[in-house]
């Protein structure tokens with residue numbers, strides 16, 4: 001703890017702005033002043049003018065956690081709360097960020113969170129989402145953020161800086177490298193929105209070795225047990241999320257906050273607490289900090305920056321911060337002593353970043369897990385327990401099976417005579433999931449999840465959908481069980497799958513088109529997560545594929561395994577067993593459902609077919625397992641399509657259900673262990689599969705399924721006569737008829753298909 005000159009301790013800030021009505025803030029300061037005046041009667045209050053305030057005498061840019069601790073200690077000494085401000089790095093422009101940080105400091109901010117932009121910020125509201133997008137358009141990367149901090153430090157920034165963001169860009173950059181580079185550039189620590197506890201401990205250990213801080217997040221829903229472990233890893237302060245929901249300046253604050261803060265303080269042994277989410281005015285700031293040590297303002301800062309005239313962002317944010325704090329901080333003159341450029345103190349092995357624990361449920365080798373915002377974790381634990389109880393309860397399965405007549409199960413299995421002859425190799429069998437009620441395999445999962453949701457006492461359902469098939473299946477089971485249903489769908493998919501959108505609405509559900517990002521499935525997933533966080537008590541989110549945080553991948557696989565189980569039994573009745581099973585792969589639910597029952601039998605090949613779109617040599621494909629790399633998306637560690645900075649790539653496929661940039665973690669595990677192989681089909685090859693199944697077997701398949709048809713023909717040729725392969729016919733093609741008509745002028749000539757009259 002440095003020694004401060006009396007003049008450095010600035011009780012005056014509270015008085016400087018003259019907000020006399022603010023009793024709670026003034027109270028401790030008045031107490032302090034009374035003590036101060038009785039000790040030093042010669043000192044008058046005349047120095048207490050904002051312009052003459054002395055600079056803080058903290059170490060100029062000590063890039064360590066101590067600096068943050070000192071800030072809270074100093075605030076406490078001064079009897080005032082700390083203001084923590086957030087800005088997305090590179091918003092509104094990359095050039096302005098250093099000056100914006102200096103403006104925050106000059107306006108009295110005590111700690112700055114510098115947001116690391118991410119393409120898929122599931123815990124953020126629209127304001128911060130948009131700033132992320134703008135920052136990415138402005139080319140912001142971790143490397144450029146480090147340079148922003150160096151520049152700000154050179155210009156006189158002494159305020160501690162925390163990098164705040166999602167894990168994937170950090171994973172991609174390399175954790176050890178990041179710690180070393182942050183220390184050198186003058187970053188003091190991290191807040192990571194979606195790090196699960198075991199990885200948080202590992203990352204925090206790296207931070208501790210380096211001297212940097214790891215600030216944990218606690219939400220109103222965090223259980224006592226989890227709170228204890230999060231409090232234990234807090235080394236400078238704790239970020240308390242004030243309410244359930246995403247970031248955003250709502251103007252309303254949670255009335256349970258005082259009790260929550262007290263709980264956290266008791267459990268942590270009085271580690272400082274800063275409260276964030278929903279704070280935008282001085283009134284909020286004062287009200288929150290009458291219980292907490294500090295308050296975090298994010299979305300409102302972004303709004304101020306957005307509304308500022310061009311080039312005036314730094315000044316606008318300084319004025320705004322001053323309005324909140326009523327105190328002036330250090331202005332941005334260059335520092336007399338240059339920032340301490342500490343050298344790499346980290347000696348972790350380079351491959352540590354890629355090491356993940358394999359124990360525990362929901363892990364498939366290094367894949368799987370629960371990389372979810374803190375607000376979701378309790379709900380996920382409740383779901384996990386509810387699902388485990390259900391799957392171990394024979395009465396649950398009896399109930400599930402009682403709906404087989406409604407679903408059209410078991411689905412039939414038969415040989416595709418003419419397709420087999422066409423391929424000239426192995427016998428091709430078709431597992432007819434297209435004949436299920438609602439036209440695809442999606443009903444298997446939707447029914448299972450709604451039964452679990454009912455057991456958990458949920459009354460509302462939300463879901464995302466790409467092709468619309470999962471939306472239709474979910475709307476169907478919601479109609480059957482009388483539950484309110486909202487389906488999130490990318491606006492581009494709403495256009496492509498107009499028929500399914502109408503079907504969903506006919507079934508009484510609401511469709512919410514998602515305009516953000518690429519306006520496809522992944523954006524629908526982002527939006528569904530955001531919506532779910534705000535209504536966890538009443539609502540279950542039926543994820544439509546084997547993706548998302550644990551327990552979703554296991555739960556979806558369990559309900560979809562009916563495909564493989566039935567196939568096995570149906571072939572066994574004919575005295576056969578398959579040499580290969582084949583399915584298309586979007587998120588991977590029909591594939592994992594077909595593969596899982598065969599996964600322990602090495603005599604059965606598991607073949608997944610991904611969408612190669614315009615071709616794997618172009619950027620326009622969705623072949624996640626074939627061309628992706630390990631990352632974290634939508635709460636799970638798996639293969640993802642991403643750029644070198646860990647930003648999720650835009651994808652393309654002619655079929656709306658396959659253009660997801662991630663994939664189920666179990667499939668990723670099977671790829672890694674070579675248990676399954678993955679091939680691809682381009683848009684044109686899928687269209688060829690579509691034509692062949694239609695014209696040789698009289699079955700119009702979904703465009704998603706058409707990829708698997710193409711893959712099955714290639715596999716049949718490779719396996720040769722006498723072998724048996726089963727193709728999972730995941731869905732029927734009625735929904736795609738218009739898309740095929742639209743695509744024919746472009747793709748038709750590539751396969752010699754011309755349907756013009």
Ligand SMILES: Cc1ncc(COP(=O)(O)O)c(C=O)c1O
Pocket residue numbers: 440441466467468469470544545546584585586587588589590591656657658702704705730731732
């Ligand atoms: C008919 C059909 N098949 C396959 C898929 C891909 O999903 P998954 O990989 O989860 O089976 C979809 C997705 O919408 C679909 O509608």
